[in-house]
Amino acid sequence: MDRIKRLSYEVLDAHKSKFGEDFADNKKVLDQISIIRSKGLKNEVAGYITKFIKREIRDEKAKQAQIKASQAEEQVEAVSETPETVVEETTENVSETPEPVVEETTETVAETPETVVETTPSEEPTETSEEKTE
Numbered sequence: 678m679d680r681i682k683r684l685s686y687e688v689l690d691a692h693k694s695k696f697g698e699d700f701a702d703n704k705k706v707l708d709q710i711s712i713i714r715s716k717g718l719k720n721e722v723a724g725y726i727t728k729f730i731k732r733e734i735r736d737e738k739a740k741q742a743q744i745k746a747s748q749a750e751e752q753v754e755a756v757s758e759t760p761e762t763v764v765e766e767t768t769e770n771v772s773e774t775p776e777p778v779v780e781e782t783t784e785t786v787a788e789t790p791e792t793v794v795e796t797t798p799s800e801e802p803t804e805t806s807e808e809k810t811e
Contacts, residue, residue: 681721681725698734699727700724703727704719704723707723
């Protein structure tokens with residue numbers, strides 16, 4: 678296996694831009710740039726080159742995704758710093774406001790039972806009216 682890696686690295690050092698992710702295409706390129714008489718050796722070298730290129734591309738995509746993720750985190754942190762200040766100010770305003778609102782709510786609750794009490798007596802006169810007509 679060391680021979681395969683060594684040969685593959687030698688070929689890649691000189692002609693890396695010609696190789697891609699497709700094994701068949703890499704075999705053709707290998708035929709054009711070198712003379713390998715053994716079919717098995719040529720397939721192994723082309724296979725290793727293909728594997729190497731695919732791994733390189735995958736690693737590059739992972740690095741780019743990581744860079745994008747870190748940039749997105751930086752943007753989220755920059756955006757979240759501004760609203761924290763606004764939230765603190767809003768919280769201060771809200772903590773001052775609830776006391777009068779609670780007093781108003783208490784008064785409203787006190788008025789509601791009176792309305793219910795008024796509704797009950799109004800039904801009785803209606804019944805009384807019906808009794809008078811009978």
